[in-house]
Amino acid sequence: MGGTMDGTKQQRRGNTRQRIQDVALELFAEQGYEKTSLREIAEHLDVTKAALYYHFKTKEEILVSVFEDLTQPIEDLIEWGRQQPHTLRTKQEIVRRYSDALTGAAPLFRFMQENQATVRELRIGDTFKDRMRGLREIIIDPDASLTDQVRCISALFTLHAGMFVMQDVEGDAEEKRKAVLEVAIDLVTQADRGTPAA
Amino acid sequence: MGGTMDGTKQQRRGNTRQRIQDVALELFAEQGYEKTSLREIAEHLDVTKAALYYHFKTKEEILVSVFEDLTQPIEDLIEWGRQQPHTLRTKQEIVRRYSDALTGAAPLFRFMQENQATVRELRIGDTFKDRMRGLREIIIDPDASLTDQVRCISALFTLHAGMFVMQDVEGDAEEKRKAVLEVAIDLVTQADRGTPAA
Amino acid sequence: MGGTMDGTKQQRRGNTRQRIQDVALELFAEQGYEKTSLREIAEHLDVTKAALYYHFKTKEEILVSVFEDLTQPIEDLIEWGRQQPHTLRTKQEIVRRYSDALTGAAPLFRFMQENQATVRELRIGDTFKDRMRGLREIIIDPDASLTDQVRCISALFTLHAGMFVMQDVEGDAEEKRKAVLEVAIDLVTQADRGTPAA
Amino acid sequence: MGGTMDGTKQQRRGNTRQRIQDVALELFAEQGYEKTSLREIAEHLDVTKAALYYHFKTKEEILVSVFEDLTQPIEDLIEWGRQQPHTLRTKQEIVRRYSDALTGAAPLFRFMQENQATVRELRIGDTFKDRMRGLREIIIDPDASLTDQVRCISALFTLHAGMFVMQDVEGDAEEKRKAVLEVAIDLVTQADRGTPAA
DNA sequence: TATGAATGAGATTTCATTCAT
DNA sequence: TATGAATGAAATCTCATTCAT
Numbered sequence: 001m002g003g004t005m006d007g008t009k010q011q012r013r014g015n016t017r018q019r020i021q022d023v024a025l026e027l028f029a030e031q032g033y034e035k036t037s038l039r040e041i042a043e044h045l046d047v048t049k050a051a052l053y054y055h056f057k058t059k060e061e062i063l064v065s066v067f068e069d070l071t072q073p074i075e076d077l078i079e080w081g082r083q084q085p086h087t088l089r090t091k092q093e094i095v096r097r098y099s100d101a102l103t104g105a106a107p108l109f110r111f112m113q114e115n116q117a118t119v120r121e122l123r124i125g126d127t128f129k130d131r132m133r134g135l136r137e138i139i140i141d142p143d144a145s146l147t148d149q150v151r152c153i154s155a156l157f158t159l160h161a162g163m164f165v166m167q168d169v170e171g172d173a174e175e176k177r178k179a180v181l182e183v184a185i186d187l188v189t190q191a192d193r194g195t196p197a198a
Numbered sequence: 199m200g201g202t203m204d205g206t207k208q209q210r211r212g213n214t215r216q217r218i219q220d221v222a223l224e225l226f227a228e229q230g231y232e233k234t235s236l237r238e239i240a241e242h243l244d245v246t247k248a249a250l251y252y253h254f255k256t257k258e259e260i261l262v263s264v265f266e267d268l269t270q271p272i273e274d275l276i277e278w279g280r281q282q283p284h285t286l287r288t289k290q291e292i293v294r295r296y297s298d299a300l301t302g303a304a305p306l307f308r309f310m311q312e313n314q315a316t317v318r319e320l321r322i323g324d325t326f327k328d329r330m331r332g333l334r335e336i337i338i339d340p341d342a343s344l345t346d347q348v349r350c351i352s353a354l355f356t357l358h359a360g361m362f363v364m365q366d367v368e369g370d371a372e373e374k375r376k377a378v379l380e381v382a383i384d385l386v387t388q389a390d391r392g393t394p395a396a
Numbered sequence: 397m398g399g400t401m402d403g404t405k406q407q408r409r410g411n412t413r414q415r416i417q418d419v420a421l422e423l424f425a426e427q428g429y430e431k432t433s434l435r436e437i438a439e440h441l442d443v444t445k446a447a448l449y450y451h452f453k454t455k456e457e458i459l460v461s462v463f464e465d466l467t468q469p470i471e472d473l474i475e476w477g478r479q480q481p482h483t484l485r486t487k488q489e490i491v492r493r494y495s496d497a498l499t500g501a502a503p504l505f506r507f508m509q510e511n512q513a514t515v516r517e518l519r520i521g522d523t524f525k526d527r528m529r530g531l532r533e534i535i536i537d538p539d540a541s542l543t544d545q546v547r548c549i550s551a552l553f554t555l556h557a558g559m560f561v562m563q564d565v566e567g568d569a570e571e572k573r574k575a576v577l578e579v580a581i582d583l584v585t586q587a588d589r590g591t592p593a594a
Numbered sequence: 595m596g597g598t599m600d601g602t603k604q605q606r607r608g609n610t611r612q613r614i615q616d617v618a619l620e621l622f623a624e625q626g627y628e629k630t631s632l633r634e635i636a637e638h639l640d641v642t643k644a645a646l647y648y649h650f651k652t653k654e655e656i657l658v659s660v661f662e663d664l665t666q667p668i669e670d671l672i673e674w675g676r677q678q679p680h681t682l683r684t685k686q687e688i689v690r691r692y693s694d695a696l697t698g699a700a701p702l703f704r705f706m707q708e709n710q711a712t713v714r715e716l717r718i719g720d721t722f723k724d725r726m727r728g729l730r731e732i733i734i735d736p737d738a739s740l741t742d743q744v745r746c747i748s749a750l751f752t753l754h755a756g757m758f759v760m761q762d763v764e765g766d767a768e769e770k771r772k773a774v775l776e777v778a779i780d781l782v783t784q785a786d787r788g789t790p791a792a
Numbered sequence: 793t794a795t796g797a798a799t800g801a802g803a804t805t806t807c808a809t810t811c812a813t
Numbered sequence: 814t815a816t817g818a819a820t821g822a823a824a825t826c827t828c829a830t831t832c833a834t
Contacts, residue, residue: 117230513626
């Protein structure tokens, strides 16, 4: 009516690739990588399986492309971290930024966390491991005591846990996020002091 | 004839069920549940797939049986926890005992952690979730601040992280375990101090 | 009637593997390897595709197994040839025996001849090439003139041609076979004399 | 603008059709017809699959067009042969000319020889068969003995074999060609002497 | 206590082909 | 003279499961 085309199929123009990525990530996160078939993805998009193969060479490639798009901020964070002095302030900032990065790509990280066994065998497995190592390197002081090293790792993991496990705890989402961040920052702070809070 | 049997097949006597569980857990943990086929398990055991079906009704049942056998200690721990007073000393003991339970069934927990997406859809998914909730209930004080609640969860998660992520950190295994335990106990301790009671 | 079972499905007992090989070779020879699908083979046998995979690991394996079964006589012939003196009488006997071997596995050789491009990329490609080289070695005198070497190769090829091209020539099958054999023997004979028939 | 075009894409001007034929033949000969996909051809030419469909209606049509272009000399040869007297001299000349024709379109004939099963089902299959029959008719004397008929067919086949099998024999290419031709001429010569007329 | 033989469902992937632009 | 986007059909292969023996 009024000249514009019916919207049903129209919006599919030029953005199919993006839509595939979106739906795939959603389903991968919900059901796991292996249990999500290309048939299912295609049906959700109302295209044929073959259309997926026009945009991506393999199933794995869909995941890889999503991964690369969404983890760029973490790559950047590591890059930034490497160029900062190894001060407490830096570490605290890393934790803060990491928390943001996680929030920005929550479904992907949920997926990575819940499908580690699968991811390990995929091409992104190594990339992910590298990134985790990078994060550890910029936040851990190799001369610190083992206990303090554990604190730093625990800080990172607390952020991870915060995203998923915390869903089962009652409370306002934003407040929970803040509480999680506080605990994580506490941990790196204690690690820096070389001793738990006095 | 008239002598002792050849040892090759001999030890397989009557314990096939157990051997299936062992091999299955090993492969599940290594490759993930979906990527591990019954053919593969059977080949590792040098029996036919059909033999697996003599001992277990379905693939899922193999996992269920392993799960039930190995998580009994945690069930017991929760039971014990419920009957203790909600003191700091109790919480510290829970952390200590949980650390032991995890160590005793490391491959299973590695599996559970790395295959959450899969597990969620399986029969053990709910059981596992229940158990996690049980653990939270005996370690978290519902009146505590959100931050302190996070600390308790973080303590549990630190133990988990300790089992897997810590592999990449250098240091003696036993020392690392102790460091991890120390940080976890620290966390519940801080959480306790934070409560109004203090 | 009379107590014995209905034959329809009964004969399928224990010989499915052989039946797969038979039908596969028939279809491969008739339509080519690529154009023959496993679905087609399965339908001809009234089993499911999966049944084929119980007996053979891949489509290629079906062909390989047929090839290995049917070309044993040629392998044997080469072995025999290597242990004979390089006399004219030997070469004539080789031609005679080769003719027999070809006749005994006509459909396979028809297939090999008509699907060379495909076969080259398959696992049997190299084996086949080796065998052809073996044949050349036992029939060609490396010191002979190029022309005489060509005569020997031509003899072998005449036998091949005889199996397929000759179908279009009218005449009694057995007589044609004899005529082909005669020409082939003529060729090696001339090659031996070091000069064409005077 | 105002200069000569960059050469990279320039030569592609107007001759795309020819380039498709060239690349297609090359790939068909190398890998076989079925194993060569239009995607592959298009990639080699750095155009899209759809571009192929601008120039040819189907995959088969590409092959047909190549076939028709390259086998014209043989068509001509048959035409010529039909108008000559059935003398030995004629037959020798046919062999010579056929050898030339084969050499001029070697990749096509290699393809035809190695993909007979495929070709048989294609539109060119019948055409090819007709041509072969034509060749037989002008070179075979229907009153000759079966043996002599075989000799003539063997002569043609020797030329074919010469193009491919001979690659594995050492020696100078041109010399080998001559040797092959000599044997083929020998064969028709002997066939002629065998006829009652002698 | 196991095996041999098979199945039905479904997965990923490839292909020739089409059509609006 | 081409391309970008898509399709329908089909292929190879894998898997959990069943059942007579």
